[in-house]
Amino acid sequence: MKGLFLLVSIVVLAASCDNAKPITExxxxxxxxxxxxxxxxxxxxxxxxxxxxxxxxxxxxxxxxxxxxxxxxxxxxxxxxxxxxxxxxxxxxxxxxxxxxxxxxxxxxxxxxxxxxxxxxxxxxxxxxxxxxxxxxxxxxxxxxxxxxxxxxxxxxxxxxxxxxxxxxSLLSMNSRFDKAERGELARSAEEERGWKLFSEDLYCTKCHPAPYFTTFKADNNGLLDDYTLDEGRFRIDFDSSEIGFFKIPSLRNVELTYPYMHDGSLKSLGDVLSHYASGGSGHPNKSEHILPFNLSKQDGVDLKAFLYSITDTSYLLNASK
Ligand code: HEC
Ligand code: HEC
CATH class of the missing domain: 1.10.760.10 (Cytochrome c-like domain)
Incomplete structure (x- = not known):
């Protein structure tokens, strides 16, 4: 009996030695x-x-x-x-x-x-x-x-x-009017429809803010400033001068609630943001080639905002409170 116990122990020990893993693993x-x-x-x-x-x-x-x-x-x-x-x-x-x-x-x-x-x-x-x-x-x-x-x-x-x-x-917010319309659960208003078309087809916004996350997850220079000395953005990671003024492209979900805008909070309203893009932005050499001036009628502004408001979803509040 003793012998058997010893044998079993040796076999078990040998097996565990064989499979021995470094402690970190x-x-x-x-x-x-x-x-x-x-x-x-x-x-x-x-x-x-x-x-x-x-x-x-x-x-x-x-x-x-x-x-x-x-x-x-x-x-x-x-x-x-x-x-x-x-x-x-x-x-x-x-x-x-x-x-x-x-x-x-x-x-x-x-x-x-x-x-x-x-x-x-x-x-x-x-x-x-x-x-x-x-x-x-x-x-x-x-x-x-x-x-x-x-x-x-x-x-x-x-x-x-x-x-x-x-x-x-656990903090998810992916069930906005926009998402419901994409799933065919509701119809967009005429303003939302026109705004979405402007955003995704007529203008260039989805080059950097594509659905469903409304970001490509990359950084870019959207021509916000002429001079980025105060905050050079991604440049400070690897001192590559072609990345001066590059900032993470933010998701636009809930943008109705998150003003003021941009890394420096310098634009107070969505109206200011739309005017920024319509102007074609700064003359900074790193500005993305996509950022070009466009005409923005009053109705276009109303429609674009209606679309941007349609990606608000506050259902997360139900399980996020203190
Ligand atoms: C070349 C990429 C690019 C394109 C094209 C682009 N954006 Fe942006 N967008 C950015 C970047 C980068 C930022 C953040 C800049 C910063 O923080 O200084 C930003 C920020 C924003 C913000 C502010 C979000 C926040 O939470 O602060 C809004 C709103 C926005 N963009 C809307 C638009 C609209 C509308 C269009 C089309 C007219 C558009 N963008 C086209 C790159 C782009
Ligand atoms: C004093 C204000 C302040 C406090 C306190 C704070 N944050 Fe932030 N948070 C910021 C700012 C400003 C940024 C943007 C910083 C940057 O990009 O360099 C940020 C960025 C973030 C981001 C990145 C989001 C993104 O889209 O890239 C996360 C995640 C985050 N904070 C979580 C936290 C957590 C978790 C805590 C507590 C441990 C915290 N924050 C405390 C102000 C704050």
């Missing part, structure tokens, strides 16, 4: 088993998103600049972060960020997990040092218990970024 395997998009993890991320204890002055949270009622953007040109500091860019909507291939106006960061590290540590936004923040959050039983039950580990930066990302992936 073993760790990854165990995380693979976690359902990151489970309701519990989304709920943990939601609580963290609205929690001002994530900031150095305990007064600012992700939701201070990404407010549900404004499609998770705000109404400021630049947003107020900790200690009266302001962000250097306009706060974008984070709805449908699940689909984005690149995040931020530089169109460089690839995942929501990685993105979360930026506002947490930016001195104009939440202004925290990660190790201090983890010490603060691990001592809150609600968070520590959730980390244990969902991830089977102490609350740490991994848990923080994974759960924030899971919450944001």
């Amino acid at each position: 073993v760790i990854e395997d165990s995380f693979d088993k976690i359902d990151l998009d489970s309701p519990e993890n989304i709920e943990l991320g939601r609580k963290l998103f609205f929690d001002s204890r994530l900031s150095i002055d305990k007064k600012t949270s992700c939701s201070s600049c990404h407010l549900p009622e404004f499609a998770f953007s705000d109404r400021m040109q630049f947003s107020e972060g900790v200690n009266g500091h302001f962000s250097s860019r306009n706060s974008p909507s984070i709805l449908n960020s699940k689909f984005l291939e690149r995040l931020m106006f530089d169109a460089e960061i690839k995942t929501l997990e990685e993105q979360a590290l930026v506002p947490i540590q930016d001195t104009n936004e939440l202004g925290m040092v990660m190790s201090d923040l983890i010490q603060r959050l691990i001592s809150i039983p609600e968070y520590q218990n959730a980390a244990q039950s969902i991830y089977n580990r102490d609350f740490d930066a991994y848990v923080l970024t994974r759960s924030l990302a899971a919450y944001q992936r």
Whole structure:
């Protein structure tokens, strides 16, 4: 009996040695088993998103600049972060960020997990040092218990970024009048129909803002400014001068709610945006060849706006509140 036990043990040991994996892979395997998009993890991320204890002055949270009622953007040109500091860019909507291939106006960061590290540590936004923040959050039983039950580990930066990302992936807004009309569930108004035709056929908007996401996920220069010295956009990633003034092409979903517009919040209304494009934009050498002047009658303006309003969908509010 003893001999058999020894034999079995050796066989089992040998088998496990044969399959021995580097420790990093073993760790990854165990995380693979976690359902990151489970309701519990989304709920943990939601609580963290609205929690001002994530900031150095305990007064600012992700939701201070990404407010549900404004499609998770705000109404400021630049947003107020900790200690009266302001962000250097306009706060974008984070709805449908699940689909984005690149995040931020530089169109460089690839995942929501990685993105979360930026506002947490930016001195104009939440202004925290990660190790201090983890010490603060691990001592809150609600968070520590959730980390244990969902991830089977102490609350740490991994848990923080994974759960924030899971919450944001759950924020979808893809059921607007436009989507319903595409599915044949309702008829567009005459204005919406004319606006959609202008946007997608007569003008050039869908070169950069194609349905269904209304972005190509790339960055481009839409001729907003003559001089980009204040913010050179994607140029700051790899110092390629052909990318001066290149910014992430934003999705236009919920654009009715997300004013003011552009990376610097310099255009206050959709009327200003349409006038910008109709003028043909700046003379900057990097301006896209697609941006050409056009005549915009009063009726065209009304129609284009009717179309843009038709891609608003606030049903996300039902499961996004505090
Ligand atoms: C002080 C205001 C402020 C706070 C606080 C803030 N953000 Fe932002 N957020 C911004 C601004 C401004 C940008 C655009 C930055 C850029 O492109 O360089 C942004 C960009 C983003 C993006 C990229 C969206 C896109 O379309 O590319 C995501 C996702 C995001 N924030 C999530 C968060 C999360 C999660 C938190 C909390 C951990 C947070 N934000 C806290 C202002 C803020
Ligand atoms: C060459 C690509 C390109 C074309 C073509 C284009 N856009 Fe844009 N659009 C952009 C970029 C890039 C931005 C962001 C610029 C910035 O942040 O400075 C933008 C921003 C916008 C915004 C502001 C969104 C926000 O949340 O701030 C609106 C609205 C918009 N475009 C509408 C249109 C319309 C309408 C047309 C057609 C007349 C059009 N665009 C054509 C690239 C393009």
